[in-house]
Amino acid sequence: MIPGSFEYHRPTSIADAVGLLIQLGEDARVLAGGHSLIPMMKLRLATPRHLIDLGDVKDLKGVGSDGSDIVIGAMTTQHEAIASDVLAAKVPILKETALQIADPQVRYCGTIGGNVANGDPGNDMPAVMMCLGAIYEVRGPNGQRRIAARDFYEGAYFTALEPGEIVTAIRIPTPTAGHGYAYKKLKRKIGDYATAAAAVVLTMRGDKAASCSIGLTNVAERPLWAEEASNILTGSALDAATVKKAIAAAEKITSPATDNRGPAAYRTKVAGVMLARALAQARERAKP
Amino acid sequence: MAKAQIALSVNGKPVEGLVEPRLLLIHFLRENLGLTGPHIGCDTSHCGACTVDLNGKSVKSCTVFAVQANGADIRTIEGMANADGTLHALQEGFREMHGLQCGFCTPGMITRAYRLLQENPSPSEEEIRYGISGNLCRCTGYQNIVKAIQYAAAKLAGVPFKEAAE
Numbered sequence: 001m002i003p004g005s006f007e008y009h010r011p012t013s014i015a016d017a018v019g020l021l022i023q024l025g026e027d028a029r030v031l032a033g034g035h036s037l038i039p040m041m042k043l044r045l046a047t048p049r050h051l052i053d054l055g056d057v058k059d060l061k062g063v064g065s066d067g068s069d070i071v072i073g074a075m076t077t078q079h080e081a082i083a084s085d086v087l088a089a090k091v092p093i094l095k096e097t098a099l100q101i102a103d104p105q106v107r108y109c110g111t112i113g114g115n116v117a118n119g120d121p122g123n124d125m126p127a128v129m130m131c132l133g134a135i136y137e138v139r140g141p142n143g144q145r146r147i148a149a150r151d152f153y154e155g156a157y158f159t160a161l162e163p164g165e166i167v168t169a170i171r172i173p174t175p176t177a178g179h180g181y182a183y184k185k186l187k188r189k190i191g192d193y194a195t196a197a198a199a200v201v202l203t204m205r206g207d208k209a210a211s212c213s214i215g216l217t218n219v220a221e222r223p224l225w226a227e228e229a230s231n232i233l234t235g236s237a238l239d240a241a242t243v244k245k246a247i248a249a250a251e252k253i254t255s256p257a258t259d260n261r262g263p264a265a266y267r268t269k270v271a272g273v274m275l276a277r278a279l280a281q282a283r284e285r286a287k288p
Numbered sequence: 289m290a291k292a293q294i295a296l297s298v299n300g301k302p303v304e305g306l307v308e309p310r311l312l313l314i315h316f317l318r319e320n321l322g323l324t325g326p327h328i329g330c331d332t333s334h335c336g337a338c339t340v341d342l343n344g345k346s347v348k349s350c351t352v353f354a355v356q357a358n359g360a361d362i363r364t365i366e367g368m369a370n371a372d373g374t375l376h377a378l379q380e381g382f383r384e385m386h387g388l389q390c391g392f393c394t395p396g397m398i399t400r401a402y403r404l405l406q407e408n409p410s411p412s413e414e415e416i417r418y419g420i421s422g423n424l425c426r427c428t429g430y431q432n433i434v435k436a437i438q439y440a441a442a443k444l445a446g447v448p449f450k451e452a453a454e
Contacts, residue, residue: 001331005289008309008355038351039333041310051309053356079345103422105336105400108345109352190421191334 003041009052014059014139014168017052022141022164024050030166031055032075032114035106060113060168063087070172071137074113079104081112090174093181093201097128100185100197116149117167119157119222122193126153126223127215128183131199134172140165153222176211179203180286182278185217186270188261194218195261196271198250200278204286207237214246214278219254219271226250229275238283246279247272294358298323299367307354313347314338316354317364325365325395329424336423339396340364346403348422365395368402377440378402387436389427397423401437410441413452 009024011017021028027049031037040046054060060075063084070090072081078098081087087094094112101107101115101124115125116136129136129149136147141164149170152160161167175181185197197217203210212233214226229250236242256267295304298321305320317323317340326349329337333351340349341363368376378398381387388394397420404411404419411419416437417430425433435451442449 002312002315003310005308005310007289008292008353034353034356035333035351038353042312042331055356103336104404104419105339105346105348105422106333108347 001042004047006048007050010056012056017057018139020052028052033110035110036118068174070174072112072170074167074169076112078107078110091172093183097124097183103191113167119159121156121222122218124217127217128199130223130225131201131213131215132172134170136167137169138165139168150225156221175201176203178287180282182281184274184278196267196274198274198278200282202282204288206288209233209236209238216271219256219267224253247275250275292355296357297361299363309355311354313349313352313354313357323364323366327392337393337396339399341399341403346400365399377443381436381439385432385436385439387433393425397433405441
């Protein structure tokens with residue numbers, strides 16, 4: 001399969017990348033890791049006339065910190081995120097999630113920024129970023145702005161990004177030390193998107209959950225932050241009755257498609273099962 | 289559409305090309321350079337038969353444009369043998385352990401396993417299976433591929449290889 005023809009651009013700065021995107025307009029697409037866009041181009045489901053490859057924009061790379069936030073450059077690959085000691089120590093759910101994305105070859109190329117910005121409900125990072133309360137830093141024609149992950153996703157492939165804007169970094173409020181976390185994903189095989197997946201981050205005070213946040217992957221047109229379920233569990237002892245109530249609240253906000261991963265009702269139940277497992281493991285990992 | 293001039297290193301040799309931006313790396317390697325070791329299997333970034341080593345990363349060359357490899361250092365199966373012409377430990381392992389049947393996936397398997405062993409010289413069986421999970425084989429059931437990689441890891445470490453009991 002051979003993609004349609006396009007002009008190739010390889011800017012070296014964020015300003016130049018945004019400048020090209022504004023100048024070339026809707027005929028242009030930015031290229032990050034390419035493992036969503038290039039297959040779409042080979043199928044001719046995407047036919048951009050201009051590709052703006054972000055591979056040489058050094059300011060989009062790397063993991064750093066700013067005050068109490070961890071800042072991940074959008075072009076940081078899944079492989080680099082897995083290898084990052086800072087992320088492993090401070091936000092271990094990212095490594096756990098990245099290791100469940102696609103396969104080794106894809107993780108060498110695929111980027112965190114591409115994963116969150118593409119708006120594909122099958123991508124794993126968006127629900128995790130919603131769970132963590134992450135903020136996306138965006139640059140565009142009107143300069144810089146920030147969009148909360150929880151406000152970013154509008155529908156399948158529809159996001160809060162305006163024309164000419166790119167996500168430059170992901171800013172994560174560092175979770176409390178000793179927090180519990182888990183990302184549980186059911187997939188049919190390596191490389192598949194989730195039948196359903198659940199992300200949990202919680203903190204314990206004594207035997208009660210001082211905080212709890214839940215994200216769900218691939219069980220709606222967009223990633224979900226299960227706010228009501230999170231609220232039900234916060235302050236509770238994570239006892240069986242409360243967990244059951246929270247899972248019911250989480251299942252209620254799902255609206256998966258019936259597809260070759262299973263009927264909608266099954267995928268909703270899988271979301272509940274993944275959430276139950278993620279809660280149990282997160283609690284086990286949390287230090288009181 | 290303007291063509292792009294690219295210069296890169298393939299199997300240690302400098303290579304140049306004037307390419308359309310849409311030319312995929314696998315087509316550049318196979319058709320422009322005549323390196324038909326990397327195979328086109330699924331053509332949809334699943335099977336890993338097109339895997340090559342690019343700047344120290346295993347990549348599926350059906351999902352990278354040749355123009356993106358400008359300045360890169362690439363190794364394919366054709367560049368895997370030792371300088372004196374003897375087989376690389378992985379190639380020897382695949383022969384000794386019957387790590388192939390039809391052989392279609394083998395160049396991708398070996399190229400991927402090469403990078404895996406660079407990063408983790410003594411992987412467990414589980415780590416090998418996880419490490420080659422982006423490469424599909426429809427013949428062997430993976431058992432002998434795993435053994436072949438274990439054989440190579442042992443040989444490269446200079447320790448005797450013992451097959452696990454069935």
